[in-house]
Amino acid sequence: MIRRRPSTDPLRPGRLLRLRGAVDRIFTGLASGSILLIALALVVVLAPMLWRGATAVLFRGTVEFRLMQMQKFGRGNRADLAVELVQVAEVRQPVYGMLDRFSRGIATDDLEEEARRLYREFGKQLDRRDTPAQERTELRSLAKHLRDDFTEAVESTDKAAAREALGRVLRHADDPRLKGTVAEGFFRMARDYGHIVDTVDLSRRAEYAKALGEVRDAIRALFGPRPGEPRPPLVMDQYGATRWDMAERQLARLLTAEKWVEVQPGQPLQRIEVPREQQFAGTDLVPLFPFVRERAVEMLDPRLTFYWQYFIDDSLSGHYFGGVGPEILGTLLITVLAILFALPLGVVSAAYLVECAGDGRVVRLIRTCINTLAGVPSIVFGLFGLAFFVIFLLPKFGFPQGASILAGALTLGLLVLPIIIRASEEAIRSVPPTYKEAALALGASRLRCFVTVTLPAALPGILTGVILSVSRAAGETAPILFTAAVAIGSTAWPPWSAVTKPTCTLAYSSYHIAVGDRLAALVPHNQYGMVMTLILLVLILNIAAILVRSRVAKRLRGQ
Amino acid sequence: MVEPGDSPAQMPQTAEAPDKTVRARVPTLFAAAGPRPLNGEPLIRSRDFSLFYGQKVGVKQITMDIHPQSVTAIIGPSGCGKSTFLRSINRMNDLIPNVRVEGRLEVAGIDVNDRRVNLPNLRQQVGMVFQKPNPFPKSIYDNVAYGRRFQGFRHRGELDEAVERCLRAAALWDEVKDNLRKSALALSGGQQQRLCIARALATQPKVLLMDEPCSALDPIATGRIEELIADLKSAYTIVIVTHNMQQAARVSDRTAFFCLGELIEYDWTSVIFTKPSKKQTEDYVTGRFG
Numbered sequence: 001m002i003r004r005r006p007s008t009d010p011l012r013p014g015r016l017l018r019l020r021g022a023v024d025r026i027f028t029g030l031a032s033g034s035i036l037l038i039a040l041a042l043v044v045v046l047a048p049m050l051w052r053g054a055t056a057v058l059f060r061g062t063v064e065f066r067l068m069q070m071q072k073f074g075r076g077n078r079a080d081l082a083v084e085l086v087q088v089a090e091v092r093q094p095v096y097g098m099l100d101r102f103s104r105g106i107a108t109d110d111l112e113e114e115a116r117r118l119y120r121e122f123g124k125q126l127d128r129r130d131t132p133a134q135e136r137t138e139l140r141s142l143a144k145h146l147r148d149d150f151t152e153a154v155e156s157t158d159k160a161a162a163r164e165a166l167g168r169v170l171r172h173a174d175d176p177r178l179k180g181t182v183a184e185g186f187f188r189m190a191r192d193y194g195h196i197v198d199t200v201d202l203s204r205r206a207e208y209a210k211a212l213g214e215v216r217d218a219i220r221a222l223f224g225p226r227p228g229e230p231r232p233p234l235v236m237d238q239y240g241a242t243r244w245d246m247a248e249r250q251l252a253r254l255l256t257a258e259k260w261v262e263v264q265p266g267q268p269l270q271r272i273e274v275p276r277e278q279q280f281a282g283t284d285l286v287p288l289f290p291f292v293r294e295r296a297v298e299m300l301d302p303r304l305t306f307y308w309q310y311f312i313d314d315s316l317s318g319h320y321f322g323g324v325g326p327e328i329l330g331t332l333l334i335t336v337l338a339i340l341f342a343l344p345l346g347v348v349s350a351a352y353l354v355e356c357a358g359d360g361r362v363v364r365l366i367r368t369c370i371n372t373l374a375g376v377p378s379i380v381f382g383l384f385g386l387a388f389f390v391i392f393l394l395p396k397f398g399f400p401q402g403a404s405i406l407a408g409a410l411t412l413g414l415l416v417l418p419i420i421i422r423a424s425e426e427a428i429r430s431v432p433p434t435y436k437e438a439a440l441a442l443g444a445s446r447l448r449c450f451v452t453v454t455l456p457a458a459l460p461g462i463l464t465g466v467i468l469s470v471s472r473a474a475g476e477t478a479p480i481l482f483t484a485a486v487a488i489g490s491t492a493w494p495p496w497s498a499v500t501k502p503t504c505t506l507a508y509s510s511y512h513i514a515v516g517d518r519l520a521a522l523v524p525h526n527q528y529g530m531v532m533t534l535i536l537l538v539l540i541l542n543i544a545a546i547l548v549r550s551r552v553a554k555r556l557r558g559q
Numbered sequence: 560m561v562e563p564g565d566s567p568a569q570m571p572q573t574a575e576a577p578d579k580t581v582r583a584r585v586p587t588l589f590a591a592a593g594p595r596p597l598n599g600e601p602l603i604r605s606r607d608f609s610l611f612y613g614q615k616v617g618v619k620q621i622t623m624d625i626h627p628q629s630v631t632a633i634i635g636p637s638g639c640g641k642s643t644f645l646r647s648i649n650r651m652n653d654l655i656p657n658v659r660v661e662g663r664l665e666v667a668g669i670d671v672n673d674r675r676v677n678l679p680n681l682r683q684q685v686g687m688v689f690q691k692p693n694p695f696p697k698s699i700y701d702n703v704a705y706g707r708r709f710q711g712f713r714h715r716g717e718l719d720e721a722v723e724r725c726l727r728a729a730a731l732w733d734e735v736k737d738n739l740r741k742s743a744l745a746l747s748g749g750q751q752q753r754l755c756i757a758r759a760l761a762t763q764p765k766v767l768l769m770d771e772p773c774s775a776l777d778p779i780a781t782g783r784i785e786e787l788i789a790d791l792k793s794a795y796t797i798v799i800v801t802h803n804m805q806q807a808a809r810v811s812d813r814t815a816f817f818c819l820g821e822l823i824e825y826d827w828t829s830v831i832f833t834k835p836s837k838k839q840t841e842d843y844v845t846g847r848f849g
Contacts, residue, residue: 434693438755441651442706443683443762452705453695556696558744 046535053532055525060244061305063088064224068239068321073313084301091298092223095288099216102285105196106208108154114189115154119147121182139177146172146186153193157202166190166197200283211257211279215288218254222247223299236317244302245525251296255289310529314490319513319526324533326489330503331474331537333495334409334484338473339466341413346420347462351450353421354428374418379478385411386482403502408484415479416469423468427461428454457556463549470541475534477507487512506534600668602627602766602796603648607662610640610647612655617643618820620662625813627765630788630797632811632828634804636843640820641800645768647671648798649685650678666766683710685766686759691775692751694743694758699726699735702743702754706762721761729757730787749780753787760795767791769799773806785810804844808832816840 013021063084069075104111122143126136146169153165169190178184200208224240225232232238241247257279260269276289292299313323349370357363389407399406431454439449477485485508510530514520520527601624610617618640625631633641646652647664650671660672671681683706694702703722712718722739726732731753735746743754752772759767769788773781788797788810801807807814808828815825816839824831824840835841842848 432693434689434691435695437651437654437689438693438695438758439705440654441649441682441687441689442758443679443681444706444709445679448709452709457696555742556744558696558742 049528050532050535052525052528053530053535055245056529056532057307057310059305059307059525060302061307062240062242062244062247062300062302064240064300065242065305067224068242068316071238072235072316072321073309075309088299088301089227091295095219095223095292095299096226098285098288098291099212099219101192102196102200102280102283102288103212103216104192105200106205106212108205111154111189111193112151115147115150115186118182118185118189119143125182135177142172142175142178143183143186146183150186150190150193153190153197157205159197159202162197162202163194166194170194195284208280208283211276212285214257215254215276215285218250221250222254222296234317236320239321241300242321243525244300246522247296247300247302251292255293311533315488318488319509319523324506324509324526324530327504327506327509327530328533328537329493329495330405330489330498331505331507331534333498334405334412334480334503334505335470335474335541337405337409337499338412338416339469341410342417342420342469343462343466345413346417346465347424347455349417349421350424350428351455353425355446355450355454370418370421373414374422377478378415378476379481381411381415382479382481382483385414385479390483399500403482403484403486405484405499405501405503408480408503409499411479411483412473412476415476416473419469419472420462420465423465424458424462427458427464430461431457456552460549460553460556463545463552467542467545467549470545471538474538474541475507477505477511480505480508487516506530506537510534601625602667603798604665604668605644605663606665608644608647608664609661610643610652611659611661613657613659616640616820617652617658618647618817621822623815623822623825625796625798627796628793629812630792630799630810632807632814633798633800633817634802634807634814634843635817635823636848637802639817641815641817642770643820644817645770645798645800646687648766648768649682649687650676651682651687653678683762684764685768686762686764687768688752688755688759688770688772690771692748692755694746694751694754696742696744698740699743699746699754700739703757703761705758710762725757725760726754728760728791729753730783730790731757747780749776749783752776752780752784756784756787756791760791764795766796766798769797771800771802774802781806804832816843818843 063081066076066081067085070078070081123140126139131139149165149168153162153169156162156165169186172178173187220226220237220240222240224238241250254276256273256275259272259274261272263270277286280286280289307323310323311328312325314325315327316322353363353367357366385407389410390403391401394404394407395401435453435457436449439453440446444452484502484505486502486504487509489502489504510527513523513527513530603625605621605623605625608621609619621644633645635641643652647660648666648671652658664671666681666685669676695705697705700722703725704718707718707721712721723732723736726735731750734750735741735754743751746754752775756767756772773784776784785806788799791797792812799807799811811828813826814828814831816823816831816835816837818839824835824837826836830836831840832844835844839848
């Protein structure tokens with residue numbers, strides 16, 4: 001057996017060296033792996049956000065959307081829209097027909113009201129027709145009977161009793177004295193209602209009425225107000241489902257009922273879905289549901305829409321429709337102003353700390369304070385801003401008391417001040433001392449040396465601080481909660497006219513939608529859209545700052 | 560007796576360093592620029608000048624005169640205080656905390672350590688070139704125009720003229736005239752150092768202090784700087800600190816030898832390198848010490 005002797009080849013790496021190589025490779029692998037992991041995590045977090053946010057801009061818009069765009073913003077082709085509206089109205093018409101016929105037997109108040117109206121009209125007609133007094137009395141009492149019998153039939157929950165009462169009404173149908181009078185309406189109503197009595201289980205009338213209300217709501221949410229109905233005051237009620245995804249939710253509400261049943265006593269109720277066909281089984285309304293299900297697309301005519309105006313439009317009806325224009329402008333304004341406040345202050349403070357202050361106890365205390373300031377929760381800044389800027393300082397300078405962009409920007413400026421100070425301090429400190437020496441040796445004063453040489457050389461580092469601050473300021477909600485934010489605003493133009501007024505911002509509005517009201521369930525696309533816009537906005541601001549920084553750095557390197 | 564203006568070859572045999580009794584016969588010193596100092600007076604005058612870094616001695620009791628329109632070299636081993644002395648002349652030592660001075664150091668008759676001295680003005684009169692080329696990260700033009708701008712010259716034509724004049728004086732004009740807007744950092748080391756000289760010239764100083772200006776340069780660039788020093792001698796008073804004794808011998812008229820913070824010997828360069836009066840100097844220049 002031959003024992004392997006250690007190699008004497010001088011070029012062959014020894015065992016220790018090989019081990020080191022392996023360890024090096026492992027570390028390199030680990031490092032690149034973890035970078036990849038972070039990038040992946042970022043994608044995993046951001047991609048769905050952006051994907052869902054994109055649905056705020058790119059979606060299947062229905063004819064209601066186009067109508068809204070035409071009426072509210074004057075966009076689109078008027079002639080095409082008119083043709084389209086006629087087409088969808090034709091398809092929708094039977095829906096309303098079916099609904100009306102059925103509801104006549106359910107909404108008894110309407111029928112009773114109608115009967116009372118007929119009676120009154122008939123009386124007036126009699127007066128006008130100059131009938132002999134005795135006949136008039138007879139006819140009047142007859143009409144009264146008709147009215148009461150009909151009301152009895154309508155109010156009855158018993159099928160036989162209702163039929164009997166209706167029979168009493170219809171007995172007079174051939175009375176020649178009533179021919180051509182308003183009273184004929186009684187017979188028409190009685191016949192219609194007779195049909196209802198034959199098909200509808202009158203004892204379940206209350207249940208039907210509730211379900212019918214749901215169906216009606218769903219249909220209104222789908223198609224907007226009925227043709228011929230007066231225009232509702234709320235923008236939200238003026239249009240049906242503007243987006244196909246919204247429409248699908250309403251369709252589901254229309255086509256299936258939600259029921260809570262007790263499966264086991266003492267256990268939480270369970271939700272089951274009942275098809276409306278089953279709920280309205282045996283009634284005239286049953287054909288409505290397959291009809292809507294099959295022809296919903298024709299009734300709404302969804303088309304792929306790229307709604308880029310989302311980024312400039314005002315929000316309508318509290319973000320139910322419209323876009324985030326005011327939010328974008330408000331976010332930009334408040335962020336830029338905050339940076340404008342914090343940057344000079346931060347750079348001057350950093351310059352003082354580096355160039356003038358020594359290393360005394362006071363300076364060390366100041367440094368500690370700055371570092372602590374960076375760790376203060378943002379809501380504390382918010383409350384401070386409310387107490388100091390909103391209530392105390394700004395009214396002293398003649399600004400109206402109350403939340404304003406100015407107050408919010410000042411508060412945010414304080415929030416990002418430590419970031420800017422620390423970045424600037426680091427940047428100023430790392431400027432080669434030879435630059436300063438050269439400038440001083442040329443006879444520049446210290447101030448001139450700082451402004452003309454140190455500051456330009458420190459600019460990339462300072463811009464890094466600005467980049468960090470922009471991201472922070474644009475995304476903060478708590479500091480502007482009390483100082484600047486409102487839930488809904490309109491685009492203030494020109495911007496300087498807006499600084500004394502409150503504004504809405506992307507971060508605050510998406511928070512508000514989430515906690516505020518029923519909107520969260522109705523407009524999830526809008527919430528994601530805002531978050532996406534915020535991400536894009538911060539990204540764009542960052543890219544701009546990074547480009548500026550790399551340009552400056554390039555110039556400083558002499559390229 | 561040492562007579563500035565005479566050529567070193569005609570030097571008297573006295574081995575004494577030039578002292579305060581020296582009177583020059585040279586009639587004009589600053590032909591064009593600035594107020595004229597007293598004829599023949601040394602421009603820089605140091606009397607028992609000492610400088611301390613806290614407790615540590617930087618230089619001690621330096622007494623020497625530096626004459627206008629000549630090149631004075633300061634040589635000596637590392638840490639002997641030659642740079643410290645140089646930087647005292649335009650008070651660049653102020654940048655170092657805990658510096659204390661004693662004695663008198665005059666430039667054109669004014670004590671530089673006087674509290675009333677306007678530092679920017681002093682430094683504009685006494686320009687400085689550093690060991691490592693340190694151009695600003697700006698364009699060539701802006702580098703040269705820097706000092707000129709804050710002297711109040713903002714007119715475009717005047718600045719252009721000054722930049723060209725200084726770059727010509729620093730023998731850099733022909734190399735950079737086509738791309739004055741290029742970054743100064745893109746130049747080679749030797750070009751950068753000449754740019755720094757041009758920049759220092761722009762404030763129209765009377766004195767140019769050079770702190771080992773060639774130590775970071777290759778021999779060719781060094782040669783060019785040395786030629787430049789020879790050219791500038793006619794208009795400026797140059798004080799150069801150098802490690803390189805050949806360089807001192809080549810470019811300077813007078814040489815001072817410093818050791819451990821003290822001025823050991825100060826004389827015409829030819830005297831220092833051929834017949835030094837002190838044993839220490841001889842050991843140093845012959846390479847037996849230092």
